[in-house]
Structure formats: C-alpha cells, structure tokens
Amino acid sequence: MQGCGDAPKTTMSWRDYHEWTKHSVESLGRLPHLLDWANMPDPFRHYEGVPILDLPADPPALETSALTALHGVAGPTAAEDGPTFLSQLLFHSASISASKLVPSTGSRYALRVNPSSGNLHPTEFHFLARGLKEWPDGLYHYRPSSHMAEQRAMGALELGLAGNVAPIVLILTSIVWREAWKYGDRAYRYCSHDIGHAWQAIATAAQAMGCENFARGCFPDDYVSQFCRLHEDEWPMLIIELRGGSIPLGKPRSTESIWYGGHANQISKESIAFPRIDRIHRATKLSHPGTSDIAIAEPASTGYGRIKLPYAASSPRTFGEVVRMRRSALNFVGGLRAISLAQLSALLTVTTPPFSADFAAARFTRLYVYAHRVDGLEPGVYKLWPEDATLEQIKSGDQRVVAAGLSLGQELAGNACVAFSMIGDLERAAEAHGDRGYRYVHFEAGAIGHRLYLAAEALGLGATGIGAFYDDEVHRYLNLTSEQGQVVYHFAIGYPVPDSRLNT
Ligand SMILES: Cc1cc2nc3c(=O)[nH]c(=O)nc-3n(C[C@H](O)[C@H](O)[C@H](O)COP(=O)(O)O)c2cc1C
Known part of the structure; x- marks a missing residue:
C-alpha cells in the first residue's frame, strides 16, 4: 500500500470529512488528480x-x-x-x-x-x-x-x-x-x-x-x-x-x-491508501448490532407550497423493459421540448413512498427542483413538500446556466427539462443514528435517485445522477443555513441525446 499524504488519525468526524470533500473552485485547483490508467481497478x-x-x-x-x-x-x-x-x-x-x-x-x-x-x-x-x-x-x-x-x-x-x-x-x-x-x-x-x-x-x-x-x-x-x-x-x-x-x-x-x-x-497492481476514507469509514462503523428503536427529531422546517401537483402521468412500460433499458444520458437535447406537469408529478411521486429499512423511520433528504422546461410551470426553483404533494416556488426565472454551473459546469444539468438538488439533513441523521447516519443520508439520496432513473425511463425520458457539484455554492444559491441541511446529490432528467457508442 502506498501512502497518500498525511498520517492517519483513528477516525474523522463526518463533519470534517464532508467539509474536506466539498468541491469548490479552490479545492479543484488544489487537488489536481491524474488518472493512472495502467492501474485502473478491475470492475469485476x-x-x-x-x-x-x-x-x-x-x-x-x-x-x-x-x-x-x-x-x-x-x-x-x-x-x-x-x-x-x-x-x-x-x-x-x-x-x-x-x-x-x-x-x-x-x-x-x-x-x-x-x-x-x-x-x-x-x-x-x-x-x-x-x-x-x-x-x-x-x-x-x-x-x-x-x-x-x-x-x-x-x-x-x-x-x-x-x-x-x-x-x-x-x-x-x-x-x-x-x-x-x-x-x-x-x-x-x-x-x-x-x-x-x-x-x-x-x-x-x-x-x-x-x-x-x-x-x-x-x-x-x-x-x-x-x-x-x-x-x-x-x-x-x-x-x-x-x-x-x-x-x-x-x-x-x-x-x-x-x-x-x-x-x-487482485483488482489492480497497486492500491493507493486514502487515510481520510479509512477514517470516515471507521467513524461510521458499529461494533454491536445497534437498535432501530430511535426517537427522531422533527425536521427543522415544515411548510407547504402553493402549487398542487396534478394527477401523475401513467406509463404502459413493464418493469423488466425499464430496468434493462435504463441508461444515464450523457447530455440532454436542449431547445424547446418540455415535459408535462403530470410527468413531473409522476417523477416526484415515486420518490415519496417510505423506504423499507431500519434507518428509514424518517426521511432526511429534501428535493429542490430546477424547472427549465415543464409545461404549465414557470421556470424557477421549487421546493417539494411531499407531505401534501405541493411545490413551493423559491426562485423564478431561467435556471439553466445556474443549474449547469452548480453541477461543476456540466451542461447536462442545464439542457435537461428538470434538474434537482437533494438536500440532506446530516445533523438530524447524526442525532438519530450517530456517525452511521452519514452513510444513511447518502444511501437515501442514491435510493431516491434510483427511483427517479426508473420513473424517467418508464416515461420515455432519460436521467443522470450527478455526484459532482460545488457544495457551498448550492447552499448559497438556495439560501440554506447548515441547520437546513447540506447538498448530497444532484440529478437531471430530460430528453437524452442519442449515444451511437451504445449497444443494448
Ligand atoms: C452516484 C452517481 C454519481 C454520478 N455522477 C455523474 C456526474 O457527475 N456526471 C455524469 O455525467 N454522470 C454521472 N453519473 C452517471 C454515471 O456516469 C453512469 O451511471 C455510469 O457511467 C454508468 O452508466 P449507466 O448509468 O448508463 O449504467 C453518476 C452516477 C451515479 C450513480
């Protein structure tokens, strides 16, 4: 094992890990990372x-x-x-x-x-x-x-x-x-x-x-x-x-x-140690079976929106067909073609059924929607209130450049019909589950993303998960205090640009 820099402490708090791994213009300049293709790990x-x-x-x-x-x-x-x-x-x-x-x-x-x-x-x-x-x-x-x-x-x-x-x-x-x-x-x-x-x-x-x-x-x-x-x-x-x-x-x-x-x-010639990853993993480990009987505080903010989501669009596509055809779009067709509000409603409602898990008594993740092209919905940013299936408009106007910019300049977040910021209440998760809660919030965000992928495919749309974003810029743009959570995942859905390299 080759070392990667600093001498490891035993653990690292999830707050320190999260702060350290935030993307910013400075951090991307600070950490140039060249890929060693000869040492690429075997995916199998x-x-x-x-x-x-x-x-x-x-x-x-x-x-x-x-x-x-x-x-x-x-x-x-x-x-x-x-x-x-x-x-x-x-x-x-x-x-x-x-x-x-x-x-x-x-x-x-x-x-x-x-x-x-x-x-x-x-x-x-x-x-x-x-x-x-x-x-x-x-x-x-x-x-x-x-x-x-x-x-x-x-x-x-x-x-x-x-x-x-x-x-x-x-x-x-x-x-x-x-x-x-x-x-x-x-x-x-x-x-x-x-x-x-x-x-x-x-x-x-x-x-x-x-x-x-x-x-x-x-x-x-x-x-x-x-x-x-x-x-x-x-x-x-x-x-x-x-x-x-x-x-x-x-x-x-x-x-x-x-x-x-x-x-x-052995999946590659040499594996490089990442002490911070070892430390966050150690911090989130359990040495005992734990308990799922946990009191979870109410979210810091409760509310509702003025826009009631309409009846969700339906789809005749089968589960087998959808999961086998699902792909990440490399980019989306910009231009004028929009999705309907009923399609947006179908996308959002698949994210709301409760998950079946010992850490799922409460939800820690909230969705913010950057609506670029949705028929019947003014361009802007909306917060989803799943409790009463409403959207609260928190910004108006064209969000395409901002959405792409916040996603590390990835065009697909601007060319999509809708993009998302998932905001995770990491503090509340930690209160309920200790450091282990850090994992759970990310599992939950991935789980929501997966449901969005499948619903998008069912509706004849494409989707892409986006793990790369400027964390604190997202918080500033959405006026979020740290009590209201931290951005944990981005997502985009629209009409995918065909990929000629793909063979299904
Ligand atoms: C957690 C996560 C983060 C991702 N982040 C990005 C991203 O920032 N930009 C991007 O273009 N694709 C992103 N993707 C899409 C992956 O690149 C894609 O899933 C992968 O290439 C496999 O392709 P498939 O989804 O078609 O199977 C992400 C996917 C996941 C699950």
Missing part, C-alpha cells in the same frame, strides 16, 4: 477456486408495470424454483445490460442494470440462500460478468442479526478503492450513493417479483466481514432481507457448512 471481483453455479440464462421477464412496482404494488410470481428466482432477481437488478464502444481502441466495456458513479461499480453483491427449491443453502457471491454465482460456502449459515431467518439475505459491499482511484477522498460519498442505487435495484425487482424486502444499515461491520470472509478491500455496507410467498421454497435440508472461501482477485 471474482472469488477464485470455488464451485460456480449457473443462473439460468434469459429468466422470465418481469411484466408488471414499472410505475406500479415503484408505488409498492407487488407483482405476480413467475419463478418456479430457486435458480430461476435468483436469476430473475439479479438479472433485473445487478447484471450487465449493455455495452459501449471506445472509438479510439475499438474495445467495448460493460454497463449494468444498476448505475454507478464513473461506471466504476464499487458495489459487490453477496447473498445467503436458505431453503430455496433446487438451490443449495449457502453463501454466494454474484458474478455479473457471466451471470453466475460463486459458492463461497455451503450449508445452513445464519447471520443471526434478525429474529426470523429470511430465505434470501443480500449483503452489499463496497470496494472503495475502485471509486477512489478516480475521485479521491470524495469517493466514500459516491460509494454510499451507489449502495443506495443498488439497494433500490434489488428492492424494486423484489417488489416486481411479489416479495417483501427489508434493509438493515445497522449491523456490526467487522462481524459481518468476518462472517462472509470478505477480502480486506471489501466493506459491508447494507444487508437486504427478502421474504414472502413468491420465493420458491423446497423441503428443509440440514447440511453441515463447508467453507470454500475462494481467493479474491
């Missing part, structure tokens, strides 16, 4: 030397309506056995769904159902299976490069975090180095967003397959790492339990557990 982890189990190719498509699934309506059961169920779940949440051409070399690289900052994919999917029909109990690591499962252990293994053992328990981990290679210290934020996206990719697919999901952010990190025998570069971030009648169960089989483990591939 393999645990070598273990049995590999096939997941059936071309599992049945998920025909339930995408917007209906996003509103929490369970889809019908289609899978008759464990392998088909797992294949269907992962095919619609974590698999490769497209590729892109690199014109200068003629090579192609993979794109997946779940988006990822810089397409670097720090998130790995592990799962425990228990009692599935025609699928051996055990611990598996998903191999998206070939849509297969690496069997890391066989037998009735239990994480032991909840009362009832769920038949499927996913453990999402982050290999932060993949993201830090490009984004440096700010990478911990992006990895946490990516976990939020991956969470909702699994949760919405499970919903569309008719089963319940529940996420646990509150678990002892080192215990879970040891239980799963994770390589040291992989950190457990979120656990998702799937239950319900649609999961095909077989006759109970009790087998002794056999560990294969496997050797984790």
Whole structure:
C-alpha cells in the first residue's frame, strides 16, 4: 500500500470529512488528480477456486408495470424454483445490460442494470440462500460478468442479526478503492450513493417479483466481514432481507457448512491508501448490532407550497423493459421540448413512498427542483413538500446556466427539462443514528435517485445522477443555513441525446 499524504488519525468526524470533500473552485485547483490508467481497478471481483453455479440464462421477464412496482404494488410470481428466482432477481437488478464502444481502441466495456458513479461499480453483491427449491443453502457471491454465482460456502449459515431467518439475505459491499482511484477522498460519498442505487435495484425487482424486502444499515461491520470472509478491500455496507410467498421454497435440508472461501482477485497492481476514507469509514462503523428503536427529531422546517401537483402521468412500460433499458444520458437535447406537469408529478411521486429499512423511520433528504422546461410551470426553483404533494416556488426565472454551473459546469444539468438538488439533513441523521447516519443520508439520496432513473425511463425520458457539484455554492444559491441541511446529490432528467457508442 502506498501512502497518500498525511498520517492517519483513528477516525474523522463526518463533519470534517464532508467539509474536506466539498468541491469548490479552490479545492479543484488544489487537488489536481491524474488518472493512472495502467492501474485502473478491475470492475469485476471474482472469488477464485470455488464451485460456480449457473443462473439460468434469459429468466422470465418481469411484466408488471414499472410505475406500479415503484408505488409498492407487488407483482405476480413467475419463478418456479430457486435458480430461476435468483436469476430473475439479479438479472433485473445487478447484471450487465449493455455495452459501449471506445472509438479510439475499438474495445467495448460493460454497463449494468444498476448505475454507478464513473461506471466504476464499487458495489459487490453477496447473498445467503436458505431453503430455496433446487438451490443449495449457502453463501454466494454474484458474478455479473457471466451471470453466475460463486459458492463461497455451503450449508445452513445464519447471520443471526434478525429474529426470523429470511430465505434470501443480500449483503452489499463496497470496494472503495475502485471509486477512489478516480475521485479521491470524495469517493466514500459516491460509494454510499451507489449502495443506495443498488439497494433500490434489488428492492424494486423484489417488489416486481411479489416479495417483501427489508434493509438493515445497522449491523456490526467487522462481524459481518468476518462472517462472509470478505477480502480486506471489501466493506459491508447494507444487508437486504427478502421474504414472502413468491420465493420458491423446497423441503428443509440440514447440511453441515463447508467453507470454500475462494481467493479474491487482485483488482489492480497497486492500491493507493486514502487515510481520510479509512477514517470516515471507521467513524461510521458499529461494533454491536445497534437498535432501530430511535426517537427522531422533527425536521427543522415544515411548510407547504402553493402549487398542487396534478394527477401523475401513467406509463404502459413493464418493469423488466425499464430496468434493462435504463441508461444515464450523457447530455440532454436542449431547445424547446418540455415535459408535462403530470410527468413531473409522476417523477416526484415515486420518490415519496417510505423506504423499507431500519434507518428509514424518517426521511432526511429534501428535493429542490430546477424547472427549465415543464409545461404549465414557470421556470424557477421549487421546493417539494411531499407531505401534501405541493411545490413551493423559491426562485423564478431561467435556471439553466445556474443549474449547469452548480453541477461543476456540466451542461447536462442545464439542457435537461428538470434538474434537482437533494438536500440532506446530516445533523438530524447524526442525532438519530450517530456517525452511521452519514452513510444513511447518502444511501437515501442514491435510493431516491434510483427511483427517479426508473420513473424517467418508464416515461420515455432519460436521467443522470450527478455526484459532482460545488457544495457551498448550492447552499448559497438556495439560501440554506447548515441547520437546513447540506447538498448530497444532484440529478437531471430530460430528453437524452442519442449515444451511437451504445449497444443494448
Ligand atoms: C452516484 C452517481 C454519481 C454520478 N455522477 C455523474 C456526474 O457527475 N456526471 C455524469 O455525467 N454522470 C454521472 N453519473 C452517471 C454515471 O456516469 C453512469 O451511471 C455510469 O457511467 C454508468 O452508466 P449507466 O448509468 O448508463 O449504467 C453518476 C452516477 C451515479 C450513480
């Protein structure tokens, strides 16, 4: 491990980490970052030397309506056995769904159902299976490069975090180095967003397959790492339990557990240490199971807007089609073409159903909308009040240049029909969950972003998550005091510019 500068203290407060990783004109000048392409991390982890189990190719498509699934309506059961169920779940949440051409070399690289900052994919999917029909109990690591499962252990293994053992328990981990290679210290934020996206990719697919999901952010990190025998570069971030009648169960089989483990591939020649990332991770770790029975203070500001959101636009597109076709737009077609207020309403309402998680008793993130081209809505900035589905106008006039400028000058935020700032109440999250709350706010923002991606695709629009923005400039522009929160994620939705390099 090569050092990256300062001598590490044991932990770093989330406030210091957040301050340090803010983008500003000065910080971007201060930290020139050249990409070492020869040392680019491999986006695929393999645990070598273990049995590999096939997941059936071309599992049945998920025909339930995408917007209906996003509103929490369970889809019908289609899978008759464990392998088909797992294949269907992962095919619609974590698999490769497209590729892109690199014109200068003629090579192609993979794109997946779940988006990822810089397409670097720090998130790995592990799962425990228990009692599935025609699928051996055990611990598996998903191999998206070939849509297969690496069997890391066989037998009735239990994480032991909840009362009832769920038949499927996913453990999402982050290999932060993949993201830090490009984004440096700010990478911990992006990895946490990516976990939020991956969470909702699994949760919405499970919903569309008719089963319940529940996420646990509150678990002892080192215990879970040891239980799963994770390589040291992989950190457990979120656990998702799937239950319900649609999961095909077989006759109970009790087998002794056999560990294969496997050797984790080295993902780059050398991994550079980022002491600040180690410190924020350590600060947000738990050494005990924790409790979800927490009193959460009311938000600092409550209110309402004058503009009532109309009935939301509908879409005939199926969940399967939408998740497999979802892409990030590189840019949007500017000009005059607008979205309707009913489409905006459909986009906003998919962000409001409660999340199913032990840290989701309260929402910490609020949406500010930069409306550039929405029929029936004057250009301006609006705050969403989800409690009564209203918009409060806080600025009027053309926001295109400002929105692009705040997103580090990225044109797509100005060419979109609407752009968003997600404002996270980091203080309130910390009061409720301690330093761990820092992760939760970023998971929540990623989760909201994922729902926006899917709703946009369902409505025939394109979307892009934007992790790069001038933090304090956003606060100044929106007149936000620190009690009102900090910007944690940007987003843009509009008519995408076609990308000729894309092959679906
Ligand atoms: C957390 C996050 C932050 C992102 N930030 C940006 C950004 O600042 N600018 C941009 O053009 N794309 C951004 N993206 C989009 C990614 O580049 C895109 O997801 C990735 O290239 C994979 O493409 P796909 O979404 O089509 O699968 C972001 C995506 C995520 C999930």
